[in-house]
Each structure stands twice: as C-alpha cells, then as structure tokens.
Amino acid sequence: MSYDATFRVWRGDAEGGDLQSFTVAVNEGEVVLDVIHRLQSTQAGDLAVRWNCKAGKCGSCSAEINGRPRLMCMTRMSTFGEDETVTVTPLRTFPVIRDLVTDVSFNYEQASRIPAFTPKSREEDGNHRMQQVDVERSQEFRKCIECWLCQDTCHVLRDHEGNKAAFSGPRFMIRLAELDMHPLDTVDRRDAAQDDFGLGYCNITKCCSEVCPEGIHLTDNGIIPLKERVVDRKFDPLTWLGSRIGRR
Numbered sequence: 680m681s682y683d684a685t686f687r688v689w690r691g692d693a694e695g696g697d698l699q700s701f702t703v704a705v706n707e708g709e710v711v712l713d714v715i716h717r718l719q720s721t722q723a724g725d726l727a728v729r730w731n732c733k734a735g736k737c738g739s740c741s742a743e744i745n746g747r748p749r750l751m752c753m754t755r756m757s758t759f760g761e762d763e764t765v766t767v768t769p770l771r772t773f774p775v776i777r778d779l780v781t782d783v784s785f786n787y788e789q790a791s792r793i794p795a796f797t798p799k800s801r802e803e804d805g806n807h808r809m810q811q812v813d814v815e816r817s818q819e820f821r822k823c824i825e826c827w828l829c830q831d832t833c834h835v836l837r838d839h840e841g842n843k844a845a846f847s848g849p850r851f852m853i854r855l856a857e858l859d860m861h862p863l864d865t866v867d868r869r870d871a872a873q874d875d876f877g878l879g880y881c882n883i884t885k886c887c888s889e890v891c892p893e894g895i896h897l898t899d900n901g902i903i904p905l906k907e908r909v910v911d912r913k914f915d916p917l918t919w920l921g922s923r924i925g926r927r
C-alpha cells in the first residue's frame with residue numbers, strides 16, 4: 680500500500696539554508712532513507728546525503744528526524760502517521776557541508792588522540808588470557824558503528840561549541856573506558872581521561888545511551904565506571920602519599 684507523505688528536508692550549505700517541503704510517495708515497509716532516495720531520483724537530484732550500507736552497520740546515514748538523532752536507514756516510515764509531516768535535518772552538533780551531510784572530522788581527530796591499546800607480554804605458552812566478563816565488556820563497546828549520534832545528542836557538545844576544545848564526547852569516553860578496564864592493557868588512562876579528554880564535563884544525563892542504535896550502555900557501563908576509577912585514583916591514600924613524596 681502506498682500513500683503520499685509530506686517531507687520537510689533541510690537544504691543549504693555552510694552559508695545557510697532552509698527547510699524545503701516535498702510531497703513524496705511512500706511504499707509499505709520503507710524507511711526514511713528510501714524516501715530520501717526517491718526524492719533524489721524524482722524531485723531533488725542534487726540533494727546531498729551520506730549513506731552506504733542501508734543496514735544500520737556503517738553509521739553513515741545519521742540525521743535528525745523530527746528533531747531526534749537517528750539512522751535514516753533504520754527509521755521505518757511506519758513510525759510516523761501517514762498524515763504526519765516528517766522533517767529531516769542534518770546533525771546539529773557538526774558543521775554542515777551541504778544539505779544532510781555534515782563535517783564530522785572532529786570525531787576522527789578525537790579518535791586519533793587516544794593512546795593505542797598497549798598489551799602486556801604474552802604468557803609463557805604464547806597466549807593472552809582474560810576473563811569472559813572482560814571479553815563481554817569490550818565486545819559491548821566495540822559494537823560502536825561510529826554513527827556519532829551520541830556525539831550529536833550530548834548537550835555538552837551540542838549546546839556549547841566552545842566545549843569541543845575540552846570534551847571529546849561520549850563515544851570517546853567509552854573508548855577510554857574500554858581500554859582502561861581492559862585487563863591486558865598496560866597504559867593508565869585515568870589522568871588523561873580527566874585532564875585531556877574532559878571526562879568531568881559529562882554530568883551523566885544519559886541522553887547518549889538513549890540514542891545509540893547499537894544499544895550500548897554508554898553511561899552505565901562506560902562513563903560511570905570510568906568516573907569511579909578516576910575518583911578512586913584521586914582519593915587513594917597510597918596514590919596521594921606517593922604524589923606527596925614525589926614532590927619533595
């Protein structure tokens with residue numbers, strides 16, 4: 680069954696832009712990205728949109744749909760009423776290049792700053808060993824498809840452009856958490872998490888966890904444990920004593 684939907688799509692570039700309205704056909708079972716592609720092929724041939732897998736796995740098609748950060752390829756049109764206007768806008772936290780495509784290079788810059796995984800030596804039989812619970816923790820964080828929806832949502836970055844210089848955002852807090860809690864990693868990342876990547880800017884609103892398409896519990900399983908590890912270090916009497924002696 681088909682029907683005609685009203686779409687409003689942001690068109691423009693770094694200089695500015697506006698919402699344009701379209702009436703476009705929708706078929707049963709389609710997702711928002713299908714409708715955006717139909718617009719491209721029938722009414723707006725130069726509409727810029729980034730996508731790749733159409734299966735929720737590449738993280739390219741992130742946008743804001745009726746104000747909520749989502750993957751366009753994973754948002755079914757049946758989510759909306761047939762007479763509901765569907766508004767599609769680019770990620771607000773990042774600069775627009777054109778139409779629905781934003782410049783997300785901030786995220787790749789943050790990724791490149793995180794010290795790499797540095798494993799300890801192998802055991803005598805040549806193996807690394809770790810507990811299943813540690814494997815599962817890493818696996819949860821490694822489901823990240825780098826869609827940047829959490830980065831787009833976090834108010835610390837979204838509402839305060841200046842914070843980008845000090846806070847790397849939720850995706851990188853869980854990367855730091857994963858590495859810091861990894862039993863084979865030899866680098867202590869707690870001071871860096873606080874001082875270089877801005878862990879203290881997160882006030883645990885949990886909005887990042889709500890929008891993650893992979894269902895990663897960023898706040899409960901990553902950010903809060905990382906904060907606890909940082910606090911433990913700061914208030915560990917032995918660490919404190921060591922730092923006092925070191926200063927003499």
Ligand code: SF4
Pocket residue numbers: 822823824825826827828829830850890891892893894895897
């Ligand atoms: Fe996307 Fe989730 Fe990864 Fe954030 S943590 S970039 S929301 S997949």
Ligand code: F3S
Pocket residue numbers: 832833834835848849880881882883884885886887888898902
């Ligand atoms: Fe931002 Fe997530 Fe913290 S939304 S404030 S990083 S809990």
Ligand code: FES
Pocket residue numbers: 730731732733734735736737738739740741750751752753
């Ligand atoms: Fe790959 Fe949507 S096109 S996640």
